Amino acid sequence: MTAYEQLRASVEAGTVEEVVVAVPDLQGRLQGSRLSAAYFLEEVARNGFGACVYLLASDVEMGTGPGYAIDAWKSGFGDFTLRPDAGTLRTALPWDDGTAMILADPVWPGPEAAPVEVAPRHILRTQLDRLAERGLTAFAGTELEFLLFLGSYRSAWESRYEGLSTGTAYNVDYSLQGLSEIEPVVRRIRREMGRAGLKLETARGECHAGQYEIVFRYAEAMTTCDNHVFFKNGAKQIAAQEGVALTFMPKFDSGEGNSCHVHLSLRGTDGTPVLADENAADGTGMSELMRHFVAGQLACLPDFALLMAPNINSYKRLQPGAFAPTGITWGRDNRTCPIRVVGAGASLRIEHRVPGGDANPYLAVAAAVAAGLHGVEHRLELPAPHETNALADTSVPRLPGTLTEALHHWERSEIAEKVFGQAVVGHYAQAARTELAAFEGAVTDWERMRGFERL
Template sequence: MTAGTTTEVTAGASGNAYDRLRAEAAAGRIEEVVVAVPDLQGRLMGSRLSVPYFLEEAARQGFGACVYLLASDVEMDTGPGYAIDAWNSGFGDFVLRPDPATLRTCLPWDDGTALVLADAVWPDGEPVAVAPRRVLRAQLDKLAERGLAAYAGTELEFLVFGESYREAWERRYTGLRPATRYNVDYSLQGLEGIEPVVRRIRREMVRAGLAMETARAECHPGQYEIVFRYAEAMATCDNHVFFKNGAKQIAAAEGAALTFMPKFDEGEGNSCHIHLSLRGTDGSAVLADAGAGDGMSELMRHFVAGQLACLPDFALLMAPNVNSYKRLQPGAFAPTGITWGRDNRTCPVRVVGSGPSLRIEHRVPGGDANPYLAVAAAVAAGLYGIEHRLPLPAPHTANALADASVPRLPTTLAEALHRWETSEIAAEVFGEQVVAHYAQAARTELSAFERAVTDWERMRGFERL
């Protein structure tokens, strides 16, 4: 299929969004539109379209893009084993169908540009089942069948360095200068090296339409966290990938570099804690029960129990890379066991809030997590607990990181891959195609790592072995 062969997009609610784009273009403020799809890593991939072409063609019919975008690793390498076999299918196209609800006509760091996210569909209009947005949508649809809706918030940490991305690349990402010199967790001083970059990120994200809640420096030198307002789960994930993409562009414009990788060095890692709650489609707070001693409804108890039951099998969707498991190690203030607690940050599942704000905080995902997949995993686990009426064990009240009796999370990507592709639960709730596709993504990551020779190996063995 070529870019000119498209499928019709229903008008629906697109009118107001695209009318706004048309008005901005007529006023000379928008010259082109980026149509982007989140890939397996949660990165935005796509093309720049002229406004007339977008409005006259792509907004109605979609836009063709190569299928390998959803079947490649971080290096953009593809191969056999994925559910989408780009090589054997001739590197054809699927269709990127713009979602008008995601249109942003203000990108302060990219003047004259609008951006819209798209769903990948086949030429016959069938959704691409393994696309991250589709994986999440399938779980949200299952919630809707029960009269439920998911709301989420993500808390992303990142490290800022004084070098540009080009300088960092040429140094092979070694010997970089963190933008703060020491632990500045919650500090209001010592931030002069980082504040110009993060101030611009904060302000321009708000101008772009994100609702910021809090921002502060973190433990690792150069580490920072910006938290945006919770929203319906899909919208939160869309905001998440938009933020990561834009933050890197802003850092580059400032001559700096930032990374979301879970574990840059032996210091504190970058997390992506996910706050998740359910409501009735009528807006009711279904997780809370004022009459219960712990304030939790029976539905919430099953929902939390499902997280614990599925966590070992679904870990791959929350920790998808080799580096993910460097963060999930003892002594790193990241989860290592499978348990839950009330306001207990040493547990992977922390129950926090009360009444309408009652929710879980999932502390396993790191900064590399694809938000669509991580939230889909948490929603699917909760649904599994609800459907099977799983009982909830007593909360962990002590330090779960130091308790050897707590069942352990997978400690490597290889272990998580084995749990994922042999899981009857994963096959039941996600389908065999999705399981196989993301198993291949993990195998590709492992294969690349196992072929690599690291600096650690050279330092250890060059002279002394």
């Protein structure tokens, strides 16, 4: 039974009435519309659905303007066409009774239906196609952390996010106690995600009070990224229904930030693992391909940081003193390095520890794949692994420490322009400039506390 046949059967059985057609935006959020299931099956499944082009040229506040590769004002806020991807159809959203969801890829109107070059799914697909040309397939897993607060999103908004009560009273990292206040909510998230088709792997409390991590089973890279955005969207809806609020922002306060560690491995198109070599002369168990792939990560980290840490707040997490990477190095099972090589044999993989909870997974994984291919194509040599605390080693080259610095590297990167294209580089540079302009124009509580009386 095809995906659409399954959907039709659900509609006829009365279990599905509506279909949400969604597209991941620049921030990795799902934007879209609710359609009647009958209309979707009769028209949209075959012909697509129109949506305003500004959805892929807007900031967090949904503001748009000139400078993006898509100029919504200049084009009169016209539409592109969302083409549903049948492979992403979910006929059951346990937290949204009677609703199915499907992701869609935007294409430009016209007989050629050219893909929208700056769309996050297209950016990732382009890099996965480059792998496929080499007979390789990428598998990925993302480990998302979030903070849970007692009280609704509305009450948090109205309090300007001050004085919020964390879901646990203290650090519950790996703890099996102290979770009683949040367990009903996170249990519901775990179970309903499972019912929606995601495969739970692990779940546990984390370091910050109220912090929790749910990890789902790895899959082919695009599927993992689709699962990632689906999970974030659904988890927030479940939290809202339970009268609590959760955030994936990288750094809420001075405590531990929310990370999104990305695990990435490669296989041949026949499923054969290609990263391991138990007979490697250097004793690492890493194949020559993997050594070049990891070397590419290090070479591209400054230039591609913007795709992994896209916001002002991203760099509040990537600061000295926080348990997040600040240097450019790699290590074997060393969590103080941005690139951690972990596993053995068929499970040998890299863990990219730069992305935070705000990362757009399509862009982060695309950046890691592109960086690895750069290392492979140029046969870059891998330096010796870092065997001590890389966070305390000031001799290690540093990651960009601010969004401004990351933007500087991204805009001037010959590698980025070569592998992603000028339109993508310019589009996401504009997204960063928009974020910076919004921040620089804001007056913060810190400024008022510091200067209201004393300046």
